[in-house]
Amino acid sequence: MNIIDPSRPSATEDVWLKAAYDVLTESGVEAVKIMPLAKRLGLTRTSFYWHFKDRDALLEAMIRHWEDTNTGNLVTRCNAYAENIFEAIFNLFDCWLDDGLFDSRLDLAIRNWARNDPGLQTRLDQADARRKDAMMGMFQRFGFDAAEAEIRALTMIYTQIGYISMQVTESREERFARMPGYVEVFTGRKPADADIERFVARHRMSAP
Template structure:
């Protein structure tokens, strides 16, 4: 009689994807292999094939998740309603505060992976172009000239890529404390106290 271990994860697609994500972000794509994943999960290799045709299908699922989550959510936040330029930038900043909206670890892993995968690099380039267009759109909506909108959008992009590639560690309070200054740098204008208070309040941070 087989005894079922209640702590053993269910053999679902999400379980395999989560395990693959953990390995990808910890050790890189070369380490994402079926048998080691099966051993990590305490599952059989056969159960993998109920959900994925092969390793390439698993990798493709992770890439699609990255595209939908990181790029998709970033574009959505850029297009969200905003009464002024400051609220629009703060809407984007939600991505840097919520891993469910934008997963920095996954973004770094994808960028590292793309260095040796031309087809993925092409998709990364497309994603970066979508992000740039969405960020430019914020400035264009609020009357910035196209050339200035591009430069300001690139400044935001390069700043965030720097955060990701340098794996900057900040407390939540430190990051919130710097964000009004970043808004001023990115827009050339100082957000009002009301703009700042509205932003931090929706994230559950008290202001003095």
């Protein structure tokens, strides 16, 4: 006979993480606390401990999610098959069009959090180094020397961080329309119509 434990939560670990994410991106890490999260979800404080040892464990889970999602997906897109540097850059640009690949709100929240958390700042520096290495490798695969690859990679990184930190507001269509121009700026070469058309077709949008 199965005995139902009334303290067992109906919410999953992902539900707690989503609530913590919402608070983190809205109000910062200081606002991520167990009791307010429980009230937000209509659950008991006790139910939290079915999934996490303590608040630090919840925060660590959010950091790991950021590392796996934002940095992990960015590196994967940089390493994806491409026939030329233009297709390689467009592969990376998938991250800027799909929040499932790269969550800009989470990236901003992590950067703000790291300002007052030396341990997280170290992990952020490591993540940025992984991103830079992946972008440099992408350029070097297509004949750019190391020095030029580094400058072009940094240009892309600083541009994206600028988008994030300035919280630039533009429609998906506006950003999409600028991307061929950004590819030309980042590579120093103009992409062919065929490269643009493949990217457009993948996202099922009209050509800019």
